[in-house]
Amino acid sequence: MAVLVIAEHDNASLKQDTAKVVAAAKAIGGDIHLLVAGQDCKAAADAAAKLEGVSKVLLADNPAYGAHLADNIGEIILSLSGDYSHILVAASSQGKDILPRVAALLDVAQLSEITKVIDADTFVRPVYAGNAMATVKSLDDKKVATVRASAFDAVAESGSAEVNQLDSVFDAKSSFVSQSLTESARPELGSARVIVSGGRGMGSGENFAMLEALADKLGAAVGASRAAVDAGFVPNDLQVGQTGKIVAPELYIAVGISGAIQHLAGMKDSKVIVAINKDPEAPIFQVADYGLEADLFDVVPKLNELI
Amino acid sequence: MKVLVPVKRVVDANVKVRVKADNTGVETANLKMALNPFCEIAVEEAVRLKEAGSASEVVVVSIGPKAAQEQLRTALALGADRAIHIEIDEELVPLSIAKLLKAVQDKEQAQLILLGKQSIDGDNNQTGQMLAALAGMPQATFASEVKLEGETLLVTREVDGGLQTLSMPLPAVVTADLRLNEPRYASLPNIMKAKRKPLETMSVEDLEVTLKQHVQVLEVAAPASRQAGVMVASVEELVDKLKNEAKVI
Numbered sequence: 233m234a235v236l237v238i239a240e241h242d243n244a245s246l247k248q249d250t251a252k253v254v255a256a257a258k259a260i261g262g263d264i265h266l267l268v269a270g271q272d273c274k275a276a277a278d279a280a281a282k283l284e285g286v287s288k289v290l291l292a293d294n295p296a297y298g299a300h301l302a303d304n305i306g307e308i309i310l311s312l313s314g315d316y317s318h319i320l321v322a323a324s325s326q327g328k329d330i331l332p333r334v335a336a337l338l339d340v341a342q343l344s345e346i347t348k349v350i351d352a353d354t355f356v357r358p359v360y361a362g363n364a365m366a367t368v369k370s371l372d373d374k375k376v377a378t379v380r381a382s383a384f385d386a387v388a389e390s391g392s393a394e395v396n397q398l399d400s401v402f403d404a405k406s407s408f409v410s411q412s413l414t415e416s417a418r419p420e421l422g423s424a425r426v427i428v429s430g431g432r433g434m435g436s437g438e439n440f441a442m443l444e445a446l447a448d449k450l451g452a453a454v455g456a457s458r459a460a461v462d463a464g465f466v467p468n469d470l471q472v473g474q475t476g477k478i479v480a481p482e483l484y485i486a487v488g489i490s491g492a493i494q495h496l497a498g499m500k501d502s503k504v505i506v507a508i509n510k511d512p513e514a515p516i517f518q519v520a521d522y523g524l525e526a527d528l529f530d531v532v533p534k535l536n537e538l539i
Numbered sequence: 540m541k542v543l544v545p546v547k548r549v550v551d552a553n554v555k556v557r558v559k560a561d562n563t564g565v566e567t568a569n570l571k572m573a574l575n576p577f578c579e580i581a582v583e584e585a586v587r588l589k590e591a592g593s594a595s596e597v598v599v600v601s602i603g604p605k606a607a608q609e610q611l612r613t614a615l616a617l618g619a620d621r622a623i624h625i626e627i628d629e630e631l632v633p634l635s636i637a638k639l640l641k642a643v644q645d646k647e648q649a650q651l652i653l654l655g656k657q658s659i660d661g662d663n664n665q666t667g668q669m670l671a672a673l674a675g676m677p678q679a680t681f682a683s684e685v686k687l688e689g690e691t692l693l694v695t696r697e698v699d700g701g702l703q704t705l706s707m708p709l710p711a712v713v714t715a716d717l718r719l720n721e722p723r724y725a726s727l728p729n730i731m732k733a734k735r736k737p738l739e740t741m742s743v744e745d746l747e748v749t750l751k752q753h754v755q756v757l758e759v760a761a762p763a764s765r766q767a768g769v770m771v772a773s774v775e776e777l778v779d780k781l782k783n784e785a786k787v788i
Contacts, residue, residue, distance in 0.1 A: 242700070301705070302668065303677050325698040329680045332633070332668035341632045341753030344663045354757065359662055360556045364565050367758040405677035406707035409693065413701035422699075426787070450788060458717070468683070468718055469701050474659065475717055477699075483787040493555055500765065504785045506777065521768040521785065524777050534774040539788060 233352070234263040236312060237286075238305075238321035238330070241268060241276035243298065248423040249322035251283055251386035256379045258285045258387065259349035260318055265290060266393075267312065269305050271298030277395050284387040292398040299408035300326050306333035307402035313338060313374065317352070323378035323478075324422075331378055340372035345478070347383035361474045361497035381422060382480035382501065414467050418444075421470065424453035426483045429472055429499070432459035433488020433509065433528055440465055442532045443487060449539050455479065455499075457489045473498035488528045491516025508532070540687075540709070542585040542594045543649035545640050545670075546578035546614050548607040549660045558761045565759060574610045577655020579617070580715040583722040584685060585653050586618035593687045594651070596620050600643050602636055604628050608738060615733035616725035622738040625746065633661070635750045637669035642746035644674055649710065651692070656681050656714040667714035677707040681716040 235257040240247040250266070257264045264285050268277040269292040277291040292308050309330070313319060319334065321327035323345045335342035347365070348356035354369045355377060421427065428447045430440055440454070447454045455472040456465065472479055474497035484502035489495060491507070491514055499505070500519050507520035508531050517523045524531060550556055551571040559566050574582075588594040599614040600623040601607040611622035625639055644652060652674075657664035671678035679685075679694035683702065686693040695704045697716045725733070743750065771777045781788045 299703070299705075302680070303671075306672065325681060325696075328664050329668065329678075332665035333672040333678070335665070336634060336637055336669035336672035339634070341634045342663075342665050342669075343754070344665060358762070359759070360550070360565055360660055361662065362762060363556050364558050365760050365762050366756055367760070369755045369757055370753070371755060372753050406679065406705045406711075409704040409706050411698070411701065411703040462718075467701065468697055469699060474662070475657070483781070483785070494552070500762075504781070504787050505765075505768070506781070517768070517770070519765050519768075521765075522777055522780055523768055523770045524774070525770065526774075531774050535778065538774060538778045 233261070233317040234265060234315060235260055235318040235320060236316040237264060237266050238309060238319070238327065239266050239268045239276065239280050240322045240324055240326060241270060241273060243270045243273045244275060246276045246279040248386060249324055249381040250280060252381040252384040253320050253322050253379045254283050254285055254387045255384040256346065256349055257318070257320055260352050262317070263287050267292065267309065269297045269308055270300065271295050281393040281395050282389040282391050284390045286391050286393045289393050289395045290398050291395050294401050296401050296403060301404040301406055301408065302330045302333050303406060304402040304404035305330050306337070308398070308400065309334045310337050311400060316374070318375045318377070320377055320379050322381045327378050331376060335376040338374055338376065340374050340376055341370065343368060343370060343375070343377040345380040346377050347380045361493050362500065363493070380478060382478055414469050418447060419451065419453045421453045421455055421472070421477050421479055424481050426450045426452035427455045427479055427481045428452045428485045428487065429455035429457065429489060430460055430465070430487050431457035431489030432463060434460060434465055437465040446532055446536050449536060457495050486516050486520070487532060489516055490514045491519065540594050540650040541596045541598065541647065542588060542651045542653055543644060543647055544578070544581050544585045544597060544599045544614070544619065544653050545666070546582065546599050546601050546610055547575045547658045548572055548601065548603050548610040549575045549658055552576055552659055558759055562758045562760055564756070572606070574613050575655055575658045577657060577715055577717070579722045580717065580719050581653040581655050582614045582617050582619060583720050584715060587720065588687065589618065598623065598647060598649065600625065600640065602627060602631065602639055611738055612733050613725065615736045616730045617723060621736055624738060624740045625743065626740055627743055631750065632753050633663045633665035634669055634753060636666050637673055638748050638750065639743065639746055640666070640670050641673045642748050651709060652712045654712070654714045656716050667712050671712035674712070676710050676712050678712045679705050679707065680714045682713050683716050683718045685713055685719065
């Protein structure tokens with residue numbers, strides 16, 4: 233029995249999520265192989281080879297894989313699948329895009345966003361926006377799952393696996409046109425230790441500068457609720473929630489966020505939650521470890537001074 | 540161009556579900572049900588394509604209990620032309636849904652299949668991708684913009700770091716993200732008109748698809764509840780607690 237983990241990377245560097253998915257693979261047991269598919273991604277493959285528990289890295293380095301398109305990356309995974317009992321990937325936008333294609337072609341069901349490995353066939357995953365946890369047993373011969381990275385601790389970088397080149401190239405029907413990525417010097421939302429998030433209460437995009445200043449002081453990432461994204465205050469890749477990113481930092485500071493079910497789904501596993509809101513009835517206070525009922529425009533500058 | 544839009548009946552997004560006392564599932568009896576929000580966005584986009592002259596017909600399809608016909612009527616009231624209901628009472632995994640949709644697509648031969656990116660009950664985010672794989676079509680998931688240029692589809696996708704634009708030939712599968720559009724409300728005359736639009740009912744047998752069981756749900760439990768927190772009176776107290784009690788800053 234061996235587990236194939238699909239590495240998450242942006243061609244230049246390996247994402248932290250991969251080390252967390254390897255942790256889930258270790259919980260299943262057996263040999264762990266990592267697939268790094270992309271363009272000019274040797275550095276990511278070398279970083280992957282260092283992850284503890286990984287015995288082999290498969291590198292598919294070709295311009296055809298540069299944009300990580302689901303239709304051809306799905307094909308490489310499918311071509312390798314014969315050797316593996318489990319195929320895992322982080323539940324990132326890439327992982328969610330690619331893996332269901334592989335599962336369908338293998339005629340097996342996929343388990344989405346597993347948060348716990350019970351045994352090689354049985355996993356726990358959240359449903360209904362995290363309001364229920366389902367323990368599910370896969371009856372298929374191959375287990376295909378996306379892993380909620382925030383539910384696992386990253387493995388150490390103590391390994392030294394061999395890197396094997398793959399020669400097969402599959403072409404995609406779709407083609408890459410362009411991308412616009414949000415530039416930020418702050419840590420990534422998914423892996424940040426501290427997150428400062430703003431909601432509709434921020435009032436405007438300009439006011440987010442206040443949160444950014446606080447985030448910089450704390451070495452934190454900035455997040456947002458759907459209301460703040462829809463109102464155009466911040467770009468949508470900052471959205472935390474059922475349909476945005478799922479995070480579990482050590483400290484989550486929710487500013488001007490009421491705490492709708494869909495937002496809570498994305499952050500209620502944070503270790504310490506702080507809520508700053510002027511509405512004492514806001515549902516966010518029900519999950520907050522520390523709540524402060526006050527006007528955020530008074531609190532945030534003061535926090536900035538005191539920290 | 541014909542557009543096929545699969546839609547799902549789910550518990551309304553604003554309802555907080557409770558886990559059943561015997562841990563076999565969640566309590567859905569007597570809860571408000573609705574069209575899955577992402578499906579609503581997919582319907583809206585299809586109707587807009589029709590209004591722009593790009594689509595000739597919008598067909599909605601739902602797989603589920605008899606009551607799912609209410610959601611099909613909702614989609615018809617929003618502007619879809621006709622509906623197909625595949626009646627089945629048990630809850631299916633996305634792979635089985637995708638197989639049934641593939642059988643519907645084989646009959647309908649739509650050029651574009653538009654789905655929501657996920658249903659808010661199962662939170663699987665799989666059906667569109669699986670259908671694309673089974674039908675051998677390219678896919679564009681998490682779409683925030685869809686443009687048709689001749690026979691080529693240009694789709695802007697919401698990815699983790701920002702936005703990505705892909706181009707693909709038709710037929711193709713697109714799954715809608717929240718920011719694709721703002722769905723309209725159905726007007727009363729349109730709701731009345733929707734009652735007379737064609738709604739065809741089929742069974743799984745009619746589609747000649749054999750389904751198998753892929754997963755077994757052993758238990759559904761309530762998530763661990765958080766310990767009640769404390770309210771602090773001032774910013775100073777908050778900073779003090781974070782530094783000395785929680786030790787997180």
